[in-house]
Structures are given as structure tokens and as C-alpha cells.
Amino acid sequence: MRLVLDLDSEAPIYQQIRDRVVEAIADGSLAPGASLPSTRQLAVDLAINFHTVNKAYDLLRREGIIRVNRKSGAVVHPDVRTATAELRVGTDxxxxxxxLLAEAVVRGSTEEEVDAYVRATLEGFAQRNEGGGGER
Incomplete structure (x- = not known):
């Protein structure tokens, strides 16, 4: 798994890690049951504090996206699609x-532009899943 972070972003690094993992699952780069690097290894790879990675993994765990086990480490939840069903309505x-939609409106995006971007993004995830994913 290859994660690209923007150290100049206003988004905290742990949130960026969380978001990139979710995107990798969505596009098929990380399949249900796939192992994630240990917090220490990912921290070394990204040259960041391991507590930052731990915070991202804990967030993913609380959201039901990954499972963390002392023996097997962090893995993508085997049934991630049903584990996250509660995210659909009335939650974070x-x-x-x-x-995000409010930001699009404030920046002058039209409904059609937002709709086109959403559709293109979802189609991109679907195409990656059909094609077997790939390195991220």
C-alpha cells in the first residue's frame, strides 16, 4: 500500500491517512481482509510519529472499516460494506x-458540476474494482 500525504494541507495527517485507506478500499487497491502495515512500519515509511498512524487506525477501527488484532495486526474489515452501513444517515x-457540498457552493460550483464530479469519481472506483485494483 502506497499512501501519498500532503504535509502542507490543512487536513491533519491522521485524517489524510484515514482518507487514503478508505479510498484504497473503495478503488479495490485494498481488498476486504487485506493486512495494513503496522503503525510503526507505516510511521517509518511516511517519516511521521507512530502515534499519528495509531490515531488514524483507531479512527478506522471505530468506524468499522478495519479490525485491529494483536496477533494479526490491522486488517480491512472482512465485511467492510455492511460494517459501515451505519455511516449512511445522520452520522459524521x-x-x-x-x-464538502457547502464548500462547493461557496466556491461557485454548480449542481451539474458537483454531480458530474461525483459520478466520475464513483465510476473511477467502480472501474478500478472491476479491473482488480492496483498499486496506489
């Missing part, structure tokens, strides 16, 4: 989506 996911 919905609030984050609302904020």
Missing part, C-alpha cells in the same frame, strides 16, 4: 458530505 459521514 453525512455531516462531512454536507460541509
Amino acid at each position: 459521514w453525512e455531516r462531512r458530505l454536507r460541509t
Whole structure:
């Protein structure tokens, strides 16, 4: 798994790690049951504090996206699609989506532009999943 982080971003590094893992699952780069690097190894690879990686993994665990086990480490939840069903309505996911849509409106994006971007993004995830994913 290869993660690209933007150290100049306003988004915290742990949130970026969380987001890149979710995107890798969505596009098929990380399949259900796939192992993630240990927090220490990923921290070394990214040259960041391991507590930052631990915070990202804990967030993913609380969201039901990964499972953390002392023996097997962090793995993508085997049934991630049903484990995250509660994210659909009235939760943090919905609030984050609302904020992103508000940003699009504030920046002058039209409904058609937002819709086209959403469709293209979802189609990109679907195409990657059909094609077997790949390195990220």
C-alpha cells in the first residue's frame, strides 16, 4: 500500500491517512481482509510519529472499516460494506458530505458540476474494482 500525504494541507495527517485507506478500499487497491502495515512500519515509511498512524487506525477501527488484532495486526474489515452501513444517515459521514457540498457552493460550483464530479469519481472506483485494483 502506497499512501501519498500532503504535509502542507490543512487536513491533519491522521485524517489524510484515514482518507487514503478508505479510498484504497473503495478503488479495490485494498481488498476486504487485506493486512495494513503496522503503525510503526507505516510511521517509518511516511517519516511521521507512530502515534499519528495509531490515531488514524483507531479512527478506522471505530468506524468499522478495519479490525485491529494483536496477533494479526490491522486488517480491512472482512465485511467492510455492511460494517459501515451505519455511516449512511445522520452520522459524521453525512455531516462531512454536507460541509464538502457547502464548500462547493461557496466556491461557485454548480449542481451539474458537483454531480458530474461525483459520478466520475464513483465510476473511477467502480472501474478500478472491476479491473482488480492496483498499486496506489
